[in-house]
Amino acid sequence: MDVAGVRYRLHGIDAAEAGQKCPNDRGGNWPCGQAAIAALEELVKDRQVHCDDRGSDDYGRTIAVCFANGRDINHEMVASGLAWAFRKYSEDYVDTEDQARQLKTGIWQAPTQPAWEYRSEKWAVAQQTAPSGCPIKGNISKGGKIYHAPWSPWYAKTKVSVAQGEQWFCNEAEAVKAGWRAPYWGRGSTGLTK
Template identity: 30%
Template sequence: MDQEREIIVGMKQRVMMVALFAVITSPVCAAKLSGPARILDGNTIEIEQSKLRLSGIEAPETDQICLDAHGRKWACGIAARDELIKHSNGRTWDCHTTGGDEYGRSGGSCFIEGEDVSAWMVRSGWALSSDPSTHTYVIYEVVASKAHAGLWSGAFIAPWDWRRGNKGTIIIGASSVPIDARELLLGSALLSDPPSSECLIKGAVDRNGERIYHLPGQLSYEQLDMTKKPGERWLCSEAEAEATGWRKAAR
């Protein structure tokens, strides 16, 4: 009797999961967007006032620093964003969106004149495949690494590791990794200066776990030491900050 009850319960759960999957993947939850894109970072765009995160890839954060072929630091996150802006060049994007993330962005696959933008980002070395298990874009990583393109021109940290950098973080690259790469990319002094003169907004996580950004001129801005707390970020615009889950400081 107990076994029969377990089978019935299991069948009900399976039916509920199938129904839920049908709702999630139904056209009601999906949308199509078309038009010129405003590029906020290498992962995030805005079309028709809708914010969208490119699916299947991870581009470097705008404050991310990489090392070039000579072991010198460069603002690879800014470069990735700017290369996507140049590639877009005001052309029309066609995006198919589904679901959303904790920051209110839809996920989506986007195309410019039929070309998969995510594939272009990985193939050009400006992003990594975010889900190697699907093998969707992994082959393009191989192409980019062999060509020493973009991030692969030197050494860098995978974007998901950059956000939580610690002693266990792996430094990767197409060829050799400089012996001092870890100190250069994870050293305590790294965040003391912005990666670019345009990225002057300070982002910090408060004691409640809320992501707060502080603008130059605000009282809190001068009080915030960017080398003291984990999770601190330099941000390049209020639009980028708000699209990635940051709230403006009250003062």
């Protein structure tokens, strides 16, 4: 999420990826990644947002707990069943996740692949066919230099033309260091990124 020119990674949570679909309790699938984006947009829309800095991640984003009109956005995403407590890095939202799971809210209505497993699986598949095993696509478009990781909903449609200055990257940190940015996931103009 971008707030006042600062890129934030929400501390202690991991939401479904933009292109991710999750099983529902009726045996079908629902666009849980798009639902997470829409919920985050709704939480911040027309509200005063401030974030408490918790340090930086490997991609230069500031890790933070963010608030919209005093509401803990990180907590709200987990409570609504649209994000997992990212236990690998923090236990701050574990109780909230346990409550959402008990209520079968959102991602908890049926067994769902966590976002980190979804990304890992997409990475492994893309790495097999990418040049030098570096599967991140650096694309130049009207929006500038944008990189697409294998879990991007636009990944399959994105072509890399090295002759036109586009390139492949081995990790997101490398793409960011070279001046490329992640795509904007949100539908509105909130500057949300994932």
